[in-house]
Amino acid sequence: GAVVSQHPSWVICKSGTSVKIECRSLDFQATTMFWYRQFPKQSLMLMATSNEGSKATYEQGVEKDKFLINHASLTLSTLTVTSAHPEDSSFYICSATVGSRQRTEAFFGQGTRLTVV
Amino acid sequence: GEDVEQSLFLSVREGDSSVINCTYTDSSSTYLYWYKQEPGAGLQLLTYIFSNMDMKQDQRLTVLLNKKDKHLSLRIADTQTGDSAIYFCAESNFGNEKLTFGTGTRLTIIP
Numbered sequence: 001g002a003v004v005s006q007h008p009s010w011v012i013c014k015s016g017t018s019v020k021i022e023c024r025s026l027d028f029q030a031t032t033m034f035w036y037r038q039f040p041k042q043s044l045m046l047m048a049t050s051n052e053g054s055k056a057t058y059e060q061g062v063e064k065d066k067f068l069i070n071h072a073s074l075t076l077s078t079l080t081v082t083s084a085h086p087e088d089s090s091f092y093i094c095s096a097t098v099g100s101r102q103r104t105e106a107f108f109g110q111g112t113r114l115t116v117v
Numbered sequence: 118g119e120d121v122e123q124s125l126f127l128s129v130r131e132g133d134s135s136v137i138n139c140t141y142t143d144s145s146s147t148y149l150y151w152y153k154q155e156p157g158a159g160l161q162l163l164t165y166i167f168s169n170m171d172m173k174q175d176q177r178l179t180v181l182l183n184k185k186d187k188h189l190s191l192r193i194a195d196t197q198t199g200d201s202a203i204y205f206c207a208e209s210n211f212g213n214e215k216l217t218f219g220t221g222t223r224l225t226i227i228p
Contacts, residue, residue: 006159032214041125043205043220044160093159097214106216108152108159 002028006109020080021112023094029074030096038091050077084116121219128225135193139206146208154203
C-alpha cells in the first residue's frame with residue numbers, strides 16, 4: 001500500500017514555543033490530507049482537512065490560529081502548533097487519501113507524540 | 118452528525134476467536150472500515166466492506182454487516198498475541214473522503 005511518513009515521531013518542547021509536524025505521501029500524490037488528534041485511550045478527533053493549494057477546513061472547536069496547516073504541494077502537509085501549552089500535549093496523526101471518489105482509502109502516518117513542558 | 122460506537126475493551130484467550138462490534142447511525146454510509154492501531158503507532162487498514170455486502174472474509178478476518186441494524190462486526194479467528202491492539206471501525210460516504218471513526222476497542226489477549 002501507499003506510504004505516509006510523519007515527522008518527527010516525537011517531540012518535547014517548552015511552553016510558548018511552536019512546533020511543526022510534517023506529513024508526506026512518499027509514493028503517491030495526495031490532494032487531501034487529514035490531521036487528527038488522539039487523546040490517551042480515546043478515538044481520533046478530526047482537526048482539519050487539508051487540501052493542496054487552498055486553505056484548510058477546520059472542524060468545529062479547533063482554533064485555526066493555533067493549529068496552522070499548510071498544504072503547499074501534493075505530497076506535503078504541515079501542522080504547526082503555535083504557542084504550545086501543556087494541554088496541547090497529545091498524539092497527532094495525519095492521513096492521506098487516494099483512489100476514486102467512490103471509495104476512500106486512507107493511509108496514516110505513524111503519528112507524532114507532542115509533549116509540552 | 119454521524120456517530121460511530123464501539124465497546125472500549127475486549128479480552129480474549131489466545132487461540133479463541135475475537136469479535137469486535139461497532140454500531141453507526143449514518144444510513145448513507147457507503148464503505149465501512151476496520152483499522153488496527155498498535156501502541157504508539159498510526160493506523161493500519163485491515164479490511165473494508167461496501168455497504169451492499171453483508172459479509173467479507175480475508176484470511177483470519179471476517180467482517181459482517183447488518184445494514185438494517187447499522188451494525189458491523191470484525192471477527193478474528195485464532196487470536197494471537199500479535200493481535201493485541203486498538204481496533205477502530207470507520208465509515209465514509211460516497212464521494213466524501215472524510216472518515217468518521219468509532220471510539221476504538223482495545224483487544225487484550227490472555228495467554
